[in-house]
Amino acid sequence: MAVLANRDTRVICQGLTGRAATYHVGRMIAYGTRLVAGVTPGRGGQRHLDVPVFDTVAEAAAETGATASLVFVPPANAADAMIEAIDAGIELVVCVTERVPVMDMIRVRQKLAGSRTRLVGPNSQGVLVPGETQLGVMATINARRGPVGIASRSASLTSEVVAQTTAAGLGQSTTIGVGGDPVHGIGLAESVRLFLDDPATEGIILIGEIGGNDEEEAAALIKRLAPDKPIVALVVGRHAPAQQRMGHAGALVAGQAGSAEAKMEALREAGVLIAPRADLVGMTMRQALVG
């Protein structure tokens, strides 16, 4: 068991024929991901990486029964690609594209509301179910199947914490990169909800950083649910260089500039264990799970 995807998930890739996508999706196939089609407008009818290429997501989904899409489309067209996948009823959309304009993501969020789609990203390393499937660009060498669910705003720290939890003898059920952008798909709170419902996940690690409101939202949810599964959090950026402030609107809209301290305090108050240092996340979880 895992969350969001598993070895049977039928995956398409939007932008499959691009150079970076070809490289990374090739790695995904080697890892075990069940890639069933690619989508590149104008390239319908061709084959690439040994799967058929379609002009549209709707055709690809209808022909192959795919339920997940990896969006590997350049920033200018990424939002349109996500919207196309949402319109086609794809259940899981993972967007790895970096530098998608915020206004485009607001458009995508409007489309997501009331749809059946869960979006991960953009600017996400993706979703990894160790030993089963990989939808993303993460390194997999240190990942092992195990009981820890990881949700993270940082790709580099996810790699780090995956290695730590494996070294601690634990392993991971699923890792979710919620992405580093201000407006994104599922956040830390929804990831917590998914992991709490997953029998294979015994403990949850949240990796947060300064800015935004993701950690506070997760803290509020955890406080309300008071779950039995141990939750460990790492929040980085306590010593980040001061950001230049511009105007007053940030202070008038909630959650624009959460400090690391405020986030840690909110999580601690909700019963989350705060990792004392970035190198001790795996050990903190080990102590909570194994003692």
Added chain:
Amino acid sequence: MNLHEFQAKELLAQFGVPIPRGRIAASPAEAASVARRLGFAQCVVKAQVNAGDRAANGGIRFASSVDEAGRMAAELIGSPLVTAQTGPAGKLVRWVYVEEAVAFKRELYVAVVVDRTAGALVLVTRDRDAGPDAGMTTRLELSEAGVRGDFEKAAAAFRLEPSLTSLLAKRMSQIAQAAVALDAMLVEISPLVLTHSGEFIALDAKMSADHNALFRHPDLIGLREVSEAEDGDPIALAADLHQINYMRLDGDIGLVVNGAGLALATLDLLHAAGGRPANFMDIRTTASTLDIAYAFELIAANPRVGAVLVNVHGGGMQRCDTIADGIGIAVRRRACPAPIVVRLAGNNAEFAASRFRSYGVPVIETADMWEAANTAVQLATRKAA
């Protein structure tokens, strides 16, 4: 990317938002000439720095003659302006905006901003005389035509006569349309004033555009040259072109890190170990070996650096050996006088260690981040002693 007041106003005017007549001036003589040419009886001389709270800190001056406009400009241009938003060193004033003085009977606050939590654009309005908590937030919807929202209701909250309410709603809508069309993360009009003749005029404007959307705004890229060349650190701006997020700090340990999250974690670890970073560095996944070499040379050239800490976790898109090669090239081009402590993990960590040997770069290898941070702190302390 923050725009100057005069840039933001000119952009807003294109969407129909009224602004006072004014011109930019780079010298006292130019300022006086603007006041004379535009025939201002009374004018306002405004320091152009990207920071708020200018009025309370002497950055906005009233002049009642052409000569006085020149004198005010002379006092502002070439000096730093310090406000709560500039930091203690302030920001150097290079230009002033000379604008006609506008009499008004009421001051409003209108902003359009991205609400990260809601994942939406919101309109924030409030009476400037009311407290800072008295703001009203209206959620906006993007549409084919631009943006929709209940501007009438937001305007009605100010309890104006009906014709003024409609006009205010129209102005709010124009401000929101501008935000969407320009990919602005923030448009703040503080104040939007109601004049005695019954018009709403933007007396000030702050605008912050989305870096990631500049590809569809060639006009804004031009403004960026003006706005950031003077505001940003030239070293950081050059590093940005090399796919490196770099910021100078005042400590003595140079940092080489990939990924923003790991970079923030490294700052925290270094502080916990009692050290102080000489810089912030996040090598983006798009950085090539030569980009990394460029960034490493920035550190090697910094005389304050007593030790370099390389903390790399090779991921799927940026592997350890790419970074080792970059450092190798940099050290061949320019010797690094400080010891280099490395912590390599993840993709191609062992291969990267062999790359350091191939380049003949002496590095101190450590097993984990905490050991690496402590080793760097010890070496930097020893060097300083």
